[in-house]
Amino acid sequence: MTLKQVVNNVAEMPASKNAVVDIKNLSLTFQTADGPVYALSDVDLTINEGDFVSFIGPSGCGKTTLLRVIADLEKATGGDISINGVSPEQARENRAYGYVFQAPALLPWRSIERNVTLPLEIMEISKEERIKRAHEALKLVELNGFEKKFPWQLSGGMQQRASIARALSFDADLLLMDEPFGALDEIVRDHLNEQLLKLWARTNKTVAFVTHSIPEAVYLSTKIVVMSPRPGRIIDVIETDFPRERNLDIRETPEFLEIAHRVREGLRAGHSNDE
Amino acid sequence: MTEMKLDKFCLVGAIAALLALIFPLAGIDADTGKQVAFVSDIPGLAIAMALCVIAGAAFTWLGVRSVISGVIILAVAVFGCWQAIATLYDHGVAGFAGTGFWLFILSLWAFVWRGIDVIANYRSLETAKQQIANVTVPVAFGFWLLFVWEVLVAGFGVPQVLLPPPSMIGVRFVTSTDIMAADFYQTFVKAVLSGYVLGCGSAFVMAIAVDRVPFLKRGLLPLGNMVSALPIIGVAPIMVMWFGFDWQSKAAVIVIMTFFPMLVNTVTGLNAAGKLERDLMATYASGYWSTLFRLRLPAAMPFVFNALKINSTLALIGAIVAEFFGTPIVGMGFRISTEVGRMNIDMVWAEIALAALAGTAFYGAVAYIERKATSWHPSFRVRRH
Structure with a gap:
């Protein structure tokens, strides 16, 4: 399939409404020595196939935690969450x-190729x-x-691109990105945002993207989820209709x-709620 | 010339050599009541002293800036050292060295110091030249220390039982290679290598078991701590009773000595991989062994090699000390303990030199493998663009 055909297919595709991530009434409370910390409370959200969803909010609002719950790196303490219709743990086992x-x-003892x-290798795919x-x-x-090359021979932006290549290598339909460009300067970040959009348009992946930059969120997304801290919750979901x-x-x-x-x-x- | 700075080391060297020509070279022999030797009777020494005066004076004004001037100074010093040794042994000054002689040694010290200093500060972009300079400095310094040792012992007439001169040790080393080879084979090849491999290997396997089974971590690590605090002197005789006089008991002592450093370092190393990298492996649904081999063991390698380096020196100490408590009539520790009793101190020193050589080579080999195996580590990184 040529690139043009791919783009055409994407254009012709009807707005598919298959829910990839379905979250209902989700909450997560960390038990600490200083008492419970309500990281997430009453989160309801649906991410559809092909969506580019950005999570934006001040630090401590639980946007990274929410992404980690989707990835099964944290366990929710209440509510329901399903990824592709199965539990996050099952989805992780399926390498979804x-x-x-x-x-x-990136692992410093592996070349860029072997990092990707x-x-x-873990999925036991043949070397060729x-x-x-x-x-x-x-x-x-x-x-x-x-x-x-080895990771430490590359610039920060190139290293982050290599880590994106690693996430793309096994062709999962869902891409979870936790402030991937947060540590990069504005020029590199703009360039990588453009590349990421092209990639998304080409592959029809579903992307969940955590950021604290408003222009980045608006530029990239089809859906912007605005979050607020203590307890972490969703206060607005904005749909955009840019091409x-x-x-x-x-x-x-x-x-x-x-x-x-x-x-x-x-x-x-x-x-202002917080104060 | 705007900045006219005198080279202080060369100045000291020139003045000391000039005074050496004036002051008496040797002391007075109590039996004959005469001075043992005069500079005027030893042309080689006189030339060396004169050279030191001339070179010292010249470089005091010129300054020692280039490597060539450093090499010239060192060459003058080497000639001086040779003449000093010849004076000691060929002209009977050994044991009777006087003020003049020591002033000359002071002059040589100033030249050697300045010469080595210049070469140590040499910087070249050509790796071959730089490496020659890098090797020259420790070698020259080592030879200088040997020379000082030789001259002090011979000049003051120190009894050989207290401290033999290095030349005597060297001669003993070269003439008893067969004994040394047998001792080396017994102590190093048989006891040290087998004990080292067994101790480090079993500790490595145990570290992974400790990592896998949480109760071992809480129960075994504190116990291991106690075992490591056992004094080797106390354990060695018991090991000899358990495992016999031959190398097996020495290997057992080495296993006890090397086990704990390896265990603790490997356990620490297995926890060295960052949380981010562990999360990454979790997102790939990577199992325990897959994560162990792909992430945690490579990340632990700098710690493992640290333990291997510590243990390379510990193992040799353990083997030699353990041989003091019973051994067949061969081995480096056995030789040291028996030759001390027979007042053959030069043989003891020859064995110590052998142990130092073997220990250094062993450590160097482990460090070399480390450099190759963990070339990715920030301390070894070579930019390869």
């Missing part, structure tokens, strides 16, 4: 998602296939030619500014 952390978390093939897929994934993030293929110029349009304004209002309201 790729997770990109805040830091690249790490999940494939592993290398083929690693090269494809590295090409998607424009890192071809760096296969034999799937978009460029950085849309950040100057009135629609964009209007949505950004609504997000900011939401965040402010969440904060």
Whole structure:
């Protein structure tokens, strides 16, 4: 299938409404020596197939925790959550998602190529296939030619791209990204955002993306989830209708500014509740 | 020349050598009542002293800036050292060294110090040249220390039972290679290597068991701590009773000595992998063994090699001390304890030199493997663009 065909298919596809992540009345309380900490409370959310969902909110609002619950890295203490119709634990066992952390978390003793093939190795995929897929994934993030380099020989932005390639290598339909570009400078971040959008438009993956940057959230998403802290909860869900293929110029349009304004209002309201 | 700085070391060297020509070279022999030797009777020494005066004076003004000037200074010093040794042994000054002689040694010290200093500060982008400089410094310094040892012992006439000169130890070393080889084979190849492999290997396996079974971590680690505090002197005779006089009992002592450092380091190392990396493995639904081999053991390698390096020196100490408590009539520890009794101190020193060589080589080999195995670690990284 050529790239053009892929793009056409995506364009023709009806807005599919299969829920990938279904969360109902979810809560999570950490028991600490200083008493319980209510990290998440009464969270209801549906992420549909092909969605690009951003979680935005001040630090401590539980956006990362919510992503970790989806990934089965934390267990919810109340409510229901299903991923592709099964429990998060089952979904993790099925390798249903790729997770990109805040830091690249590349293993320093492995070359970039062998870092990208790490999940494939664990999934016991043949060596030939592993290398083929690693090269494809590295090409998607424009890192071809760096296969034999070691992580510490690459810049921070390149390392984060390699970690995205690693999450893409086993072709999971769901991509969970926890502030992947948080530590990068604005220029690199803009570039990687563009690349990520292209990738998403091309592959029709479902993406859950944690950020604390309003422009980043509005630019990338089809759905913006605004959260507020103590207890972590959802205070607004904003749907956007920008085309799937978009460029950085849309950040100057009135629609964009209007949505950004609504997000900011939401965040402010969440904060005033807190005080 | 705006900045006119005198080179202090060369100045000291020149003045000391000049005074050495004036002061009496040797003391007075109590039997004959005469001075033992005069500079004027030893042309080689006189030339060496004169050279030191000239070179010292010249470089005091010129300054020692280039490597070439450093090498010239060192060459003058080496010639001086040779003449000093010849004076001691060929002209009967040994045991009767006087003020003049020691002033000359002081002059040589100043030159050697300045020469080594220049070479130690040498920086070149050509790796070959830089490596030669890097090797020269410790070698030159080592030879200088041996020279000082030799000259002090011979010059003051120290009894050989207290401290033999290095030349005597060297001769003993070279002439008794067969005994040394047999001792080395018995102590190092048989006892040290087998004990080291057994101790480190079993501790490594135990560390993984401790990691896998939580109650071992709480129960065994504190006990292991106690075992490690056992004094080796107390354990060695018991091991000899249990495992006999031959190398097996020494290997057992080494196992006890090396077990705990390896266990603790490996257990610590297994927890060295970061939380992020563990979460990453969890997202791939990676099992215990898969995570162990792909993440935790590689991350533990710097700790494991640390223990291997510590144990490489501990093992040799353990074997030698254990041999003091009963052994067949061969082995480095046996030789040291018996030759001390027979006042053959040069043989004892030759064995100590052998132990130092073997220990250094062993440590170096482990460190080399470490460098190859953990080249990714920040302390060894080589940029390969």
